Amino acid sequence: xxxxxxxxxxxxxxxxxxxxxxxxxxxxxxxxxxxxxxxxxxxxxxxxxxxxxxxxxxxxxxxxxxxxxxxxxxxxxxxxxxxxxxxxxxxxxxxxxxxxxxxxxxxxxxxxxxxxxxxxxxxxxxxxxxxxxxxxxxxxxxxxxxxxxxxxxxxxxxxxxxxxxxxxxxxxxxxxxxxxxxxxxxxxxxxxxxxxxxxxxxxxxxxxxxxxxxxxxxxxxxxxxxxxxxxxxxxxxxxxxxxxxxxxxxxxxxxxxxxxxxxxxxxxxxxxxxxxxxxxxxxxxxxxxxxxxxxxxxxxxxxxxxxxxxxxxxxxxxxxxxxxxxxxxxxxxxxxxxxxxxxxxxxxxxxxxxxxxxxxxxxxxxxxxxxxxxxxxxxxxxxxxxxxxxxxxxxxxxxxxxxxxxxxxxxxxxxxxx
Numbered sequence: 550x551x552x553x554x555x556x557x558x559x560x561x562x563x564x565x566x567x568x569x570x571x572x573x574x575x576x577x578x579x580x581x582x583x584x585x586x587x588x589x590x591x592x593x594x595x596x597x598x599x600x601x602x603x604x605x606x607x608x609x610x611x612x613x614x615x616x617x618x619x620x621x622x623x624x625x626x627x628x629x630x631x632x633x634x635x636x637x638x639x640x641x642x643x644x645x646x647x648x649x650x651x652x653x654x655x656x657x658x659x660x661x662x663x664x665x666x667x668x669x670x671x672x673x674x675x676x677x678x679x680x681x682x683x684x685x686x687x688x689x690x691x692x693x694x695x696x697x698x699x700x701x702x703x704x705x706x707x708x709x710x711x712x713x714x715x716x717x718x719x720x721x722x723x724x725x726x727x728x729x730x731x732x733x734x735x736x737x738x739x740x741x742x743x744x745x746x747x748x749x750x751x752x753x754x755x756x757x758x759x760x761x762x763x764x765x766x767x768x769x770x771x772x773x774x775x776x777x778x779x780x781x782x783x784x785x786x787x788x789x790x791x792x793x794x795x796x797x798x799x800x801x802x803x804x805x806x807x808x809x810x811x812x813x814x815x816x817x818x819x820x821x822x823x824x825x826x827x828x829x830x831x832x833x834x835x836x837x838x839x840x841x842x843x844x845x846x847x848x849x850x851x852x853x854x855x856x857x858x859x860x861x862x863x864x865x866x867x868x869x870x871x872x873x874x875x876x877x878x879x880x881x882x883x884x885x886x887x888x889x890x891x892x893x894x895x896x897x898x899x900x901x902x903x904x905x906x907x908x909x910x911x912x913x914x915x916x917x918x919x920x921x922x923x924x925x926x927x928x929x930x931x932x933x934x935x936x937x938x939x940x941x942x943x944x945x946x947x948x949x950x951x952x953x954x955x956x957x958x959x960x961x962x963x964x965x966x967x
Contacts, residue, residue, distance in 0.1 A: 575606040580867045583634040585621035594889040612618035629653040635868040641676035642851040643923040654684045655858035669896045675921030685857035686872045687895040692910030693850040697812035699834040711835040730788040732810035734796035738939035742926035751841035755848035762929040763772045764967030768959035791948035848920030937962040
């Protein structure tokens with residue numbers, strides 16, 4: 550189920566220069582860390598990072614426990630309650646809510662008041678905030694957005710849309726050329742919910758979206774209907790590939806590769822298979838989902854992995870120093886590079902691998918997302934609500950006239966879940 554390893558100073562001291570923090574005096578005492586990064590590359594990345602922290606604090610006794618990710622999900626409440634570690638990995642936003650509400654995570658708002666964190670991690674603060682307080686720190690995330698065929702856009706004389714009206718007019722040009730605007734495979738229901746996330750956050754903003762996630766807004770609310778009305782503009786145009794309900798997201802990729810569809814709303818994980826299928830970086834480009842309602846700050850989906858201090862931890866000051874170390878600019882550069890996690894650093898002062906799409910995502914999330922960072926629909930909403938809603942979204946995309954029935958059903962589920 551899990552393995553224990555003492556982090557050794559030997560063979561790690563050469564990595565000290567990679568650290569983003571410098572301590573006049575090393576820490577002493579104990580630090581017990583639980584990780585869910587059980588896959589080989591993330592595990593090696595985390596253990597090397599802990600080794601660099603150990604090298605700066607040779608008198609600190611660090612014990613690292615790595616637990617299989619799926620087992621971790623079932624064990625976390627138990628170990629937070631009894632025999633808690635000093636630091637534990639988890640996820641942002643709604644996924645941390647049950648443990649915050651149960652009093653099992655430490656309030657670390659004091660860290661977020663420090664300028665180094667407050668200024669450089671600003672884009673992720675919302676994802677770490679519940680009831681106006683912060684309950685952990687992020688250590689990695691990745692962007693979502695629209696990946697599109699730049700060569701076809703140029704052929705058709707269209708460019709990245711500045712707003713939703715331009716997005717719709719671009720789509721009309723694409724359809725007139727005999728193509729579909731967006732490829733999508735909703736057989737795996739989460740794919741459709743990415744569209745809801747963006748349309749809802751662009752129509753009403755991050756705070757409204759999070760109010761929905763907390764069950765505070767009815768699915769039959771007129772503002773929710775407005776979000777679906779914007780979605781229906783695209784559905785009624787025929788913007789999406791046919792028969793998407795019988796395709797998973799990977800089966801939808803050949804449409805953009807062949808040019809039968811010109812774009813896809815997806816996370817950065819779609820880039821590798823598109824490149825492997827033959828698209829070059831000259832053909833493929835990326836843009837932020839455009840504004841819908843003027844004045845609504847742009848928020849993004851950027852699933853975020855996090856570190857927390859359990860409320861029952863015994864060595865909280867050592868744990869706070871470790872969290873400062875994790876989010877420092879140099880450590881963020883190191884752990885997120887392509888040889889390690891291959892994702893985006895959360896610190897705006899960090900460096901990013903020389904990859905076109907990682908650089909575009911880093912700029913977007915660090916400087917162009919003032920509205921906040923959401924975690925994606927099935928992370929932000931409770932599981933039962935998410936499942937019912939995603940089923941309804943898939944149905945809506947195929948049968949938009951069923952919207953009233955869909956929203957009434959979802960409102961019944963909301964009443965039960967919350």
